[in-house]
Amino acid sequence: MEKIGHIEIRITGSIGNIDLSPDNYDIREIREVLEYGESLLSPNNDKKDRPLITYQLEKGSVRHIFKTSIQYIIGFNAVLGQVAHDQSIDFLDLPTAKAFECFQDMARKKRYVFEINTSLENSNSVSIDQNTRFSRTTSVWADAEFYFYGKITNMGGKDKSNIHISTSDQGIVIVHTSKDYLEKLENNLLYKPYGIRAVGKQHTETGEIDKSSLKFIELIDYHPKYDEDYLNALRKKASHNWEKGFDADAWLRELRGGYDA
Template identity: 45%
Template sequence: MEESDKIEIRVIGRMGNDPLSPENFDIREIKSLFDVVETLLYPNQKNSRAPITYSLESGSVRNIFRTTRQSAAAFIAIVSLVQQSGSLEGLELPTARAFQEIQKSAIRNNFTYEFGTPYNDVPSLTISKETTYHINENLWADAEFYFYGVLVNAGGKDKTNIHLQTKDNGLLTIATEKEFLQGLEENVLYKHFMVRAVGRQNILSGELDTSSLQLLELSTFDPTYNEKYLDNLIKKASPKWADIVDADKWVSEIRGING
């Protein structure tokens, strides 16, 4: 069994006229911390993550989380990096959003959050109403994407979406209209599809905001390699290239690229 370690998020503030304590720390705030810690520890593998256990202790409010030693060390490394840089830039989007939620809570509730370990009195990161940890929205722009994968789920009571299992991007949740799913005449589950979607992308890193995806088009495709089909396409196209001496140069000119 992998060795475990502890991380701590201490919350300092007041609830009404009383200092914050385990007796008056609302479960809504505890739930928010659960979501934040899970995202910080396992931003891209929540379905296969190691167990995270929790205890609530006095000292304003000390939220103690126990998980694997490796994940705890990575947690401290990330919060220390944020403290040193004073910015959320360069973080994966789920991680940056988790810190931004803490920043919003600090401003909304006049709380101070101290990230660290139970073994060290000096926090690795402090977020309060005086700090400014926000995502730079100017770095994100709308873009169009093509995804290929197996459709493993579709529907939803309030928010309608499809779930596409892809090789390069994992499981994607893509919002769609209820009327679109109602209009499908055949079972689409566990079949291969090409999905055209619109969403947001970081203009510097190229990172995809997977929470922003909206379906534009859904069409079936065959993922198997068909050598005969490819050969036929080459034969059909070859006569059109017969008079072109330098194919690479011709393509560059068509694309407007100067050699």
């Protein structure tokens, strides 16, 4: 049987003169912690290998318990140790960094104190309160322009309009798009190959794209196909170059650097 561990996010504070407890803890805050707690254990939760994660809310003041396979707990414990040592989240992948930023924002607005640790013996721990500064360094993220190619899988949205494009290298990419632009489209784009030009934020060191920041610029006609005539023309051109005095023996000697194989 697979061994299970957990991470605990304990929140202390008060609402007015009443100490925080599950009885006065708003469901919207539970939803936020649920969303970002999942990001701590599975930053790339669209992947097939996402672990099973279970949850329970307990007293004292409010304790969020996320249970999953011990191997993920061990990995997150190492992350906690590095965050505690550096007092920085710049090295984290984007979903994990955003989780810490969310907890920091809640700590400042509501004067809460977050204690994050694991079920491991001598677990690492990170404390977040109104005086800590767990947020990404602005200079690390820069404005950039991107091109995404793939098939359009979804368009629209009740509150926030966007286009979903399925790409081979980035998976599903969601690009914020104005409702006015979508209303004017005459053709049905769904499940057809297109390119999207967009702007957003990119990490200056790792190249990671902040997918939540992407904004639409233009749609690009994109019809990838196998062009046999074009490829044959390239082969013919290359063969002519080989015939024009090309010394294969000299080329091999150059590759070997004078070493006799």
